[in-house]
Every structure is written in C-alpha cells, then in structure tokens.
Amino acid sequence: xxxxxxxxxxxxxxxxxxxxxxxxxxxxxxxxxxxxxxxxxxxxxxxxxxxxxxxxxxxxxxxxxxxxxxxxxxxxxxxxxxxxxxxxxxxxxxxxxxxxxxxxxxxxxxxxxxxxxxxxxxxxxxxxxxxxxxxxxxxxxxxxxxxxxxxxxxxxxxxxxxxxxxxxxxxxxxxxxxxxxxxxxxxxxxxxxxxxxxxxxxxxxxxxxxxxxxxxxxxxxxxxxxxxxxxxxxxxxxxxxxxxxxxxxxxxxxxxxxxxxxxxxxxxxxxxxxxxxxxxxxxxxxxxxxxxxxxxxxxxxxxxxxxxxxxxxxxxxxxxxxxxxxxxxxxxxxxxxxxxxxxxxxxxxxxxxxxxxxxxxxxxxxxxxxxxxxxxxxxxxxxxxxxxxxx
Ligand code: GLY
Numbered sequence: 506x507x508x509x510x511x512x513x514x515x516x517x518x519x520x521x522x523x524x525x526x527x528x529x530x531x532x533x534x535x536x537x538x539x540x541x542x543x544x545x546x547x548x549x550x551x552x553x554x555x556x557x558x559x560x561x562x563x564x565x566x567x568x569x570x571x572x573x574x575x576x577x578x579x580x581x582x583x584x585x586x587x588x589x590x591x592x593x594x595x596x597x598x599x600x601x602x603x604x605x606x607x608x609x610x611x612x613x614x615x616x617x618x619x620x621x622x623x624x625x626x627x628x629x630x631x632x633x634x635x636x637x638x639x640x641x642x643x644x645x646x647x648x649x650x651x652x653x654x655x656x657x658x659x660x661x662x663x664x665x666x667x668x669x670x671x672x673x674x675x676x677x678x679x680x681x682x683x684x685x686x687x688x689x690x691x692x693x694x695x696x697x698x699x700x701x702x703x704x705x706x707x708x709x710x711x712x713x714x715x716x717x718x719x720x721x722x723x724x725x726x727x728x729x730x731x732x733x734x735x736x737x738x739x740x741x742x743x744x745x746x747x748x749x750x751x752x753x754x755x756x757x758x759x760x761x762x763x764x765x766x767x768x769x770x771x772x773x774x775x776x777x778x779x780x781x782x783x784x785x786x787x788x789x790x791x792x793x794x795x796x797x798x799x800x801x802x803x804x805x806x807x808x809x810x811x812x813x814x815x816x817x818x819x820x821x822x823x824x825x826x827x828x829x830x831x832x833x834x835x836x837x838x839x840x841x842x843x844x845x846x847x848x849x850x851x852x853x854x855x856x857x858x859x860x861x862x863x864x865x866x867x868x869x870x871x872x873x874x875x876x877x878x879x880x881x882x883x884x885x886x887x888x889x890x891x892x893x894x895x896x
Contacts, residue, residue, distance in 0.1 A: 506709065508716050510771075511778045517832035524838050529889040532845050533584060536882050539856055540581050540590075547574060548593040551600070552854070555862050555869030559853030567604060569615035571597075573879035576622030576895065579630060580882050583892075591631070598623065598636060605642050614650055614660050616643045617680025622879070625686055626895040637690070644687030644696060647680065651699040655724035656706045658699070671724040673703065674737065675711050675749040678756020682896040685763035697763075704760045708772055710734070711753070716775040717745035717794070718753045738863050740793035747790040747808040750780045755815030759896050761822055770822045773815060774829070780812055781836050787847065788839040792861035803870065806848045806857040807877025809840050813884040818894070841888070844881060856881050 543552065543561065552561030554570040564571065575594045582590040601623050604611060620643035627636035650658045657673035658680070664670070681700045688697035710722045710731050719734030719742075739746030754776045761769040783794040789809045796802035816833050823830065848858050855873025862869025886892050 506714055508712055508714055508772065508775050510775045511716065511782055513778055513829065513832050514782050517781065517835045519835070521835045521838050522842065523834075524841060524888055526889070528842075529885060532841075533882075533885050533889060535845070535849060536856055536885065537581060537585065539850060539854070540577060543854055544589065544593060549596060551597070552875055555860065555872045555874040556853070556855045557872065559850075561854045561873075561875070567600070567610050569610075569613060569618055570875045571600065572619040572622035573875040576626065576879045577875075577882055579622070579626045579895070580879075580886050583630065584886060584889075594623070594627065595633070598627065598633075598639070601639055602635075605639060605646075611643075611646050612662055612664075614647065614658050614674070614677045614680045616647045617677075617683035618876075619643065621680075621683050621686070621895050625683065629893065629895065640683065641687050641690065644683050647684055648696050648699055651703065652724075652726050654729045655726045656702045656729065657724055658703050660721065671726040671732070672721055673707060673711065673724070674721040675707065675718050675756070676752045677703065678707060678752050678760065679896065681756065682759055682763065689763075701764055704757075704764065704769070707753075708757065708769070712772065712776070716779040718749050718776065720746045720749045738865065740795050740864075744793050744795035745779070745783075747780070747792055747794050747805050748811065750776055750794060751790075751808040751811035751815060754780060755811055755818060758815055758818040758822060759894070762818075762894075770819055773819050774823075777812070777816060777819065777833070777836075787843045788836065789843055789848065789859075792864055803861055803864075804848070804859045805861040805877075806844060807860040807874050807880065809844060810857065810877050810880035810884055813837050813840050814880050814887060817884065817887045837884075837888070841884060 551564045551571040551574045553564045554568055575597050578590045578594040620640045624636040624640035627633040655671040658677055660672050660674040662669035684696050684700040711719050720736040720739050722734045723732040725732050735742040754773050757769045758773040784790055785798050789804050791802040792805035816837050820833055850856055850858055856878035857873055859871055860874040860877040862874050864870055
C-alpha cells in the first residue's frame with residue numbers, strides 16, 4: 506500500500522523564534538526544580554501514571570509507566586551529574602527486578618517502556634551489569650509475545666486469550682528498541698528478526714494510505730491475514746489518536762537506527778506531516794487529530810512532547826540538504842516554546858499540564874502524566890546537547 510505525503514501547511518515556512526542556549530538552560534532549570542520537589546516522595550516508590558489535583562500519588566500497583574520516572578531521574582543525572590538522581594534510579598532498580606522475579610504485570614508489550622528507561626539506560630550510562638541482565642530478561646519476555654504466523658508482538662494480556670491474540674498497537678514501536686538492543690548485545694538473530702517483522706507489519710497495517718494511523722490492528726494468528734483496525738484510546742476506530750500518531754513518528758524513526766531501512770524515516774516524515782497539518786493555532790495537538798478548534802476538545806500535551814522527540818530523531822537521520830529541515834525546526838521550536846509558556850506546571854507535581862491518558866475510560870483527563878513529563882524533558886535534553894538515546 507502506498508502512503509501519501511501531505512504538503513506541509515505554509516505556516517511552517519514562516520520565520521520563528523529559535524530555541525537559544527539560554528532558553529534551553531532556563532527550561533531545563535525549571536524541569537529540575539519540579540523533579541527536585543518530587544524526589545523526596547519518590548526515591549523508593551514511583552509516581553502514579555497521571556497526577557490528580559496537582560499531585561502524583563505513589564503508584565498503588567505497578568503498571569506500564571514506572572520507567573518514565575527512572576527515565577526522568579537518569580536525564581536529570583545526565584544534565585547535572587548530581588548523585589541524588591542516580592542513587593534514586595538505582596534504588597528503584599529493585600522494583601524492576603522484583604517485577605521479573607515475581608512475574609508482576611509482565612504480560613504486556615510495555616516491557617520496552619519499562620526496561621529501556623530503567624535498565625538499558627543504567628547500563629549505557631554507568632555499565633551497570635545487573636541492570637543489563639534485567640533488561641535482557643525483559644527482552645526475552647517481550648520476544649515470547651511474538652506470534653510467528655501473524656508476525657506481530659501481542660500488545661496486551663494472556664497469550665492464550667483469543668480476544669487479544671494477534672493484536673498489535675502503534676505504541677509498540679517504542680518497545681521494539683528493547684528487542685533490537687538485546688539482539689545487538691547477545692547476537693540473538695531471532696530477537697532481531699521478530700522486531701524487524703513487527704515493524705514491517707506495523708508500517709503495513711497500522712498506517713493508513715493517508716498517513717494517519719490506527720491505534721490497534723488485529724491479525725489472524727492462524728492464517729497470518731490482516732483482520733481489522735480499531736482504537737483503544739482514540740476518538741473512534743477511523744479517527745487518528747494523536748498520541749498514537751506521535752508514537753508512530755518517533756517509533757518508525759527509531760526503527761531506522763536498528764534496521765537501516767531508509768523507508769522508515771520517510772514513513773515517519775509522512776506521519777509527521779499528517780500530525781503537523783492538524784495542529785491548532787498554538788501547535789499543541791488536541792487529544793485526537795479528528796478535532797478542529799470548533800470542537801473545543803482537550804489537548805494532549807504528552808503527544809506533543811513525543812512528537813517533538815520523534816521530529817528531533819528524524820532530523821538526525823535526514824540529510825543536511827533536506828529542504829524540509831527548516832519546517833521541522835519551526836514545528837519543534839513552536840511546540841516547545843508553547844509547551845513551556847502555556848502548559849508547564851509551575852507549583853504542582855509533574856511537568857506538563859493538560860495531558861489526556863484515556864478519554865473514553867475517564868482516566869487522567871486534562872492532567873499531567875508521567876510519560877508527557879518524561880518526553881518533554883527528553884526533548885529539552887535532545888535539543889540542548891548531543892545525546893545518546895535510551896531507545
Ligand atoms: N501506551 C499507552 C498510552 O500511550 O497511553
């Protein structure tokens with residue numbers, strides 16, 4: 506199936522204020538102040554997925570989001586060198602070990618989010634051998650979710666549950682780097698092949714011909730044939746969930762780093778144009794790209810932060826002569842400026858206000874969430890230095 510590249514809206518050709526070194530330093534300072542305010546409460550436990558009434562409560566039972574807190578701590582350590590962040594991140598490693606030992610909530614593809622941002626980064630940054638071992642164990646569990654006939658990693662739930670078998674979701678693009686990384690570490694070709702195959706299936710079936718994305722797609726695990734796309738967190742099955750599109754932009758770009766497949770950055774580019782062309786005046790997306798200003802829908806700031814990281818990764822991959830580079834820089838600059846100026850939390854917990862976790866299930870609506878916080882900080886770090894991704 507061919508996927509179109511929409512021409513970018515002319516506004517991306519206009520001049521824009523660049524993100525200066527001083528601006529980035531100040532924005533990072535603001536982030537560190539918020540992390541410092543939370544650190545005493547979260548050095549032995551994790552914040553919940555999203556904040557309520559201006560506070561993150563300690564997570565009641567582990568979920569898919571704990572890695573974003575350790576990810577924030579490692580980013581803080583990278584930019585400051587302050588041992589308090591590293592100590593807390595290392596203390597929290599026990600919880601990731603316990604999770605594997607006791608098989609707590611590991612029946613999920615989200616092992617990538619969890620172990621890339623707690624263990625792979627600890628290994629990359631400090632050569633922490635036990636963290637490397639944990640990440641490899643998590644990769645083994647992720648591989649177990651790969652169905653050879655369908656060619657996809659099952660997103661959620663028990664592998665024998667017919668209602669969940671053969672279901673891939675766009676979010677998984679960010680989990681695949683765990684499998685690719687582990688394959689590179691160990692030389693395990695099966696892990697590499699599974700991740701590559703899933704990426705190909707995601708490109709083929711989760712992306713629609715207009716460069717929007719389904720949130721989820723079912724494959725028949727008996728015949729390997731495609732069944733249908735639908736949504737879990739978007740507005741409707743045929744709309745385009747903003748965060749899903751952002752996972753797609755970033756994840757396909759990351760896939761290029763591991764496969765060298767030059768079609769992937771081009772696909773990320775197409776998804777980006779679809780995303781950027783549907784942003785409101787202030788460049789911060791509504792929680793589904795179906796909405797227009799007349800709908801008065803809520804924003805999802807977390808999707809904006811993920812998209813910035815994806816565009817930044819794409820810029821690392823595109824030739825310097827690519828004529829659209831200034832347009833992508835424009836988009837990044839305006840999204841980051843507006844996130845900082847209009848959506849940054851000043852006194853309360855978290856970093857970004859106005860995220861939407863799951864609108865349909867009434868979860869984390871119009872609240873900070875931990876992944877929005879993480880990707881906002883990652884974006885600032887990416888923009889302020891040469892940074893080796895945790896992904
Ligand atoms: N991966 C789940 C979410 O984006 O909400």
